[in-house]
Every structure is written in C-alpha cells, then in structure tokens.
Amino acid sequence: MLRTLAIQFLLLAGCLAGWGAAQAATVALVLSDKSAGYTEVARTITSELERSGLAASEIVQLAESELQAKDASVPAVKVFVSIGSEAFKRVLAQDARTAVVAVLLPRSGFDRVLKDANRRALGNVSAVVLDQPFARRVELLRLALPDAKHVGVLMGPESVASQTALGQALQARGLVMEGALVADSGALFTSLKSVLEQADVLMAVADPVVYSSSTIANILLTTYRAGIPMLAFSPAYVKAGALLALYATPHQLGVQAAGLARQALQGSPSSGVQFPADFEIAVNEHVARSMGLKIDAKTLTEKLLSAGKKP
CATH class of the missing domain: 3.40.50.2300 (Response regulator)
Incomplete structure (x- = not known):
C-alpha cells in the first residue's frame, strides 16, 4: 500500500514539475507520443530554436497528458508546438490568443481536429503536415x-x-x-x-x-x-x-516547424498549412x-x- 502511494506521489510530482516548467517557458513542445519519430522532431525543434538564440530554459517538453486544459496560469508561453494529432487537440484547448504550430500529422487530421474543437483556423494557428504536395x-x-x-x-x-x-x-x-x-x-x-x-x-x-x-x-x-x-x-x-x-523525415519536419515557431516568437505568426519543403x-x-x-x-x-x- 505504502509503495503504491509512493509511486503515485512520484508520478504526480513529475507531472507537476513538467507543468511548472511550462509556466516559465516561452515555447512549449507538446508530444502525443514518446516514440522515436516524435522525440526526433522535438529534439530538432529544440536544437534549431537554441541555435537561433533561445535559451534552453525557455523551452519545455511535455507529454500531452501533462498539459492541463484551459489553464490560465501559463502567460509566459508564447508558442505551443504540438507534435502529433492528440497533442494538437490538447493544445487547442488552451488560450486561443497563444500561437500554435502543429507538426507530424496529416492534413486531414489537422482539419478534423480543428473541426472537432469547433475552432476555426485563426491567424495564429499553422501546421507542417506529413502530406507531400x-x-x-x-x-x-x-x-x-x-x-x-x-x-x-x-x-x-x-x-x-x-x-x-x-x-x-x-x-x-x-x-x-x-x-x-x-x-x-x-x-x-x-x-x-x-x-x-x-x-x-x-x-x-x-x-x-x-x-x-x-x-x-x-x-x-x-x-x-x-x-x-x-x-x-x-x-x-x-x-x-x-x-x-x-x-519527409522527422528532422526535416522539425526544421520547418522550428521556422514557424521563430516567426511566431518574432510577432509574425504564420497561419494555415504548409506542405513539407524537403x-x-x-x-x-x-x-x-x-x-x-x-x-x-x-x-x-x-x-x-x-x-x-x-x-
């Protein structure tokens, strides 16, 4: 019994620690899954953003299950980057004024999640989809x-x-x-x-x-x-x-998504869907x-x- 409680406490503490980091972050990467493709996209985006001058402490990585819905206590997050369809769904539940970059999902999935969320594609929601033109x-x-x-x-x-x-x-x-x-x-x-x-x-x-x-x-x-x-x-x-x-490889998609995130951080968020450039x-x-x-x-x-x- 005590061991079970201890494990539950550690899991809860891990979630709270991740969420606490998100509150202080400028860019939050939200992953649908922690398998190789998702993590490679996340690593590439992180590397590209750091290379362009963003401090490592300003970038946080979260599982979509760690992201609380409609939490008003994350004013520091300027850009959410969702990696995968489930993460995109969770991110759309956040403040609509925060820029969103979606990646690693098909065009049809992007459109479906927007429709299911009853949210039109605003000027601050963009995506790099998996589909080749x-x-x-x-x-x-x-x-x-x-x-x-x-x-x-x-x-x-x-x-x-x-x-x-x-x-x-x-x-x-x-x-x-x-x-x-x-x-x-x-x-x-x-x-x-x-x-x-x-x-x-x-x-x-x-x-x-x-x-x-x-x-x-x-x-x-x-x-x-x-x-x-x-x-x-x-x-x-x-x-x-x-x-x-x-x-397109996860690395190629990550580089392109990082570019959209940089635009958003500079106050010029892109909107709509981009097909892979490479x-x-x-x-x-x-x-x-x-x-x-x-x-x-x-x-x-x-x-x-x-x-x-x-x-």
Whole structure:
C-alpha cells in the first residue's frame, strides 16, 4: 500500500514539475507520443530554436497528458508546438490568443481536429503536415513509372476532401484517376480489387480507414499479386513491400516547424498549412526487380528536385 502511494506521489510530482516548467517557458513542445519519430522532431525543434538564440530554459517538453486544459496560469508561453494529432487537440484547448504550430500529422487530421474543437483556423494557428504536395507526388510517378497512365486511389472519410485536388494534379500531367471511396473498413478490399482492375499504379493517400497497421499487409500483398506497384507515403510501407515512397523525415519536419515557431516568437505568426519543403525517396529494390523495373532513389531524387517541384 505504502509503495503504491509512493509511486503515485512520484508520478504526480513529475507531472507537476513538467507543468511548472511550462509556466516559465516561452515555447512549449507538446508530444502525443514518446516514440522515436516524435522525440526526433522535438529534439530538432529544440536544437534549431537554441541555435537561433533561445535559451534552453525557455523551452519545455511535455507529454500531452501533462498539459492541463484551459489553464490560465501559463502567460509566459508564447508558442505551443504540438507534435502529433492528440497533442494538437490538447493544445487547442488552451488560450486561443497563444500561437500554435502543429507538426507530424496529416492534413486531414489537422482539419478534423480543428473541426472537432469547433475552432476555426485563426491567424495564429499553422501546421507542417506529413502530406507531400500532390504535384510532387504526380511528378514522381511520371519519373519513376513513365508508362503508367491510370492511377488507382482509395479515398476514406477523411481524405475524400482532397479528391478533387488530386484529380486535377493527375489530369494536369495527362494521367487518369481510377478512384473509389471506402466508407468503412468492411468495404476496403472490394474497393481495392475494383481499383486494381483499372490501375497501372496505386497511389496511397493517408486515411485511417484505408491505411492502418491492421490493413497495410493485406493491401500490399493484394497489389503485389496483381502486379501493381504502390507509391506510398511512408518508408515503413516500402520495407513492407511498396515499390517506393515519397516522404519527409522527422528532422526535416522539425526544421520547418522550428521556422514557424521563430516567426511566431518574432510577432509574425504564420497561419494555415504548409506542405513539407524537403523530401526523401525510398525504393524497395527487391520489389522493383520482381516487377522488371529499374528504379534508383538517388537518381529519382535528383530528377524530382530539378523538375522544380520543391516548393
């Protein structure tokens, strides 16, 4: 009993210590998770802010569970940087006058959290989203798979809002979208098979109903058996069997988010969504060989950069 009370006391003390530090901080980094990607983003932002002159004592790092909702006792915090969707949700419950920079979440997640919080995107709320711009993705398809003309796309309830923009980007490059709306996970594989019958390549668009840890293995197996390559949005999917992926690293996202935080600290907060300024390309060489394709990540990166698609 005493041991249990002691543990609870230590946990409470840790939370209070973190919150006390937040009260004295200028920038509060709020993490949805403490796994590698989240902590790397946080380290990068901290390093970039310190390099620009902010003292280490002015930056605090908190788990989203440590952030108290609508606490009026944090006047020193000038900028909240939320890392992940859950942290963004918690940060939006704070004083609406405090600048917010969101990072490490998809565009659809950013829009959903804003809507659920019943808060419009004010002039002091900005984000660096995970999504690569459609024009860059389509250009990569053209470079990597020049013979592909029909692009399969599965849209879910969150990602369907971007269907028109993607269709326009594909049409601008002479490509045709073979799309299907997946209303729920039960309809996923019927929709996938229908799309693969018409498509030369499958472009993955982030949506929790379509692409998740419980669905990706079967999606990759089905596309591979059909002989259809996938352009993914995560290097983890390439390791699991996608042909290639276009993505930004946690370090790249952190550098860009730090820039937005600096702007806010200087009194000129940005607003709205920024796509990643930088990118990486990953290629599964085994899958490429099995499909008779010669694709090199370094060459593709150089060509994509020279194509002028880097915003």
